[in-house]
Amino acid sequence: MARRLPYFFFLAILIGCTVFSTAQATRIKDLADIEGVRENQLLGYGLVIGLNGTGDDIKKSVFTKQAMVNMIKRMGMAMTDNVFNQMKTKNVAAVMVTAQLPPFARPGSAIDVQISSIGDATSLSGGTLLMTPLKGPDGNTYAVAQGPLAVGGIAFGGKAAKVQKNFPTSGRITGGALVERGVNFSLPSSGDLLYQLRETDFTTTSRMVEAINSHFGTGTARPLDSRSIRVKIPSGFRGNMVNFIADLESIEVEPDQPARIVVNERTGTIVMGQDVRIATVAVSHGNLNLVVTDTVEVSQPNPLAGGATVATPVTTAQAVEEAGNLVVMPMGVNLGDIARALNAIGATPRDLIAIFQAIKAAGALHGELVIL
Structure with missing residues (x-):
């Protein structure tokens, strides 16, 4: 129970900040x-070179080997079948390159x-x-990427042990692509x-x-549905669209929030909206814990006596059921009341x-x- 206190303390602070x-x-x-x-999504296939033996295995990653051959041929170098079959380099990795083309991007602009990695490379560092x-x-080329990678992970080790931090098979190049179209x-x-709300x-x-x-002024905006708003450009802003949009988007609005609870069972994360309410209900929850212990009993013969040491494995199982406290939560309680009642059990x-x-x-x- 002592290990739960830090979590409940953090949850109480978070709920207090939300409620009040x-x-x-x-x-x-x-x-x-x-x-x-x-934004518009862009995708490309490329090669990363200069790796310190952490690239793709050419024998297993056939697409990496073929991409290298195509690149060498485009550089004007001939390659025979004998050289092709003897390629064993591990300093190259096949990768997929993704980017977001921002709106109003012009040729020459830099994007991230x-x-x-899509092969069996262990690191792109x-x-x-x-x-x-x-x-x-649409199949058209909108940007061209090139440059050194910034990898936020490391991985090193031998046959018996390996140390890894973050993911070394993924990297990023800040401003690494130039917009061509x-x-x-x-x-x-x-x-x-026409404005589209991000949340309906x-x-x-x-x-x-x-x-x-x-x-x-009245009549400038009118709603079309729960997501769309049509805004008429005032006569005083004709030909000055940038200033009108900047003035409009600076207007403050108090958005409404739905009564929603989002839970993620895989991570144990729970997020509750402040408008969540419950009817009068009684809650009782108890856990059944099964503890299995494996021990070894050793039997040794007396000194100078014949015989051998015998080790006998012994398995014990114990079921422990925690007491379930019945808590009644009245109708219309808010987020803080729900958290305090559930923490009490x-x-x-x-x-x-x-x-x-x-x-x-x-x-x-x-x-x-909502269950994720």
Whole structure:
């Protein structure tokens, strides 16, 4: 029980900050995006060279070997079948290169790239990515990546032991790709703008429309549905779209939050919204622990007597069931009351997940339960 106290202490502080903090307004730029102003995903296949024997095994990774041959031929060097069959280098690794092409990117702009090994390389540390075209879903090349990798992990060891920190088979190059082609999109000089909320909610949409109309005048914004808002460009901002968008996105709105509990059973993580409520319910939870112990009893013969030492394995099993305390939670309790009631029965994070599932099944949880 003593080991649970630090967790419950941290949970109590987190809940106290959530329950007693006042609602904070959020800028529109943090809640919605203009339709069409978005990033585009890019993908490419390349080679990382300069590895210290930690690259792909050429005998097993055939695609790495073929990529090396194609690269050498493009450099104007001939390669015979005998040389091809004798290749044993382990200083090269085949990788996939991914990047995000930001909106309004122009040729010559630098973007970051992420490099991940697809072969059996053990580490990309110290490697250099060769020139790699990055293509979009339409098959066109939008950027070209090249440069030394920054790997945030290490791995070393021998046959009997190995030490690894983080993931050395993935790296990043900051500004490692140059944009060769931009996406054709431009803001309208007049007309309407369509804003898309990142989280669908009718209440937040209504508040956002009210805030925009209060700032620019009635009729500037109107809702289309729970996610979309159409904004009419005022006559005073015709031809000055950048200043209008900057002024609009700085307007603060208080977003509404759904009553939701998100749990991750794999990690034991629980996140509860402050609007979660439950009906009157009694909760009792007890754990059944099975302890299995293996020991060895040794029997030795008397001194100077014949015989041999005998070792007999002995296995004992003991079942221990913790007492389950029945706690009654009244209707309409808030997040802090729920946490205090469940902590009173000594519930661990995984116990809380089972309890919330049972309360939801009983129909007493007034909110959404999301299980990841």
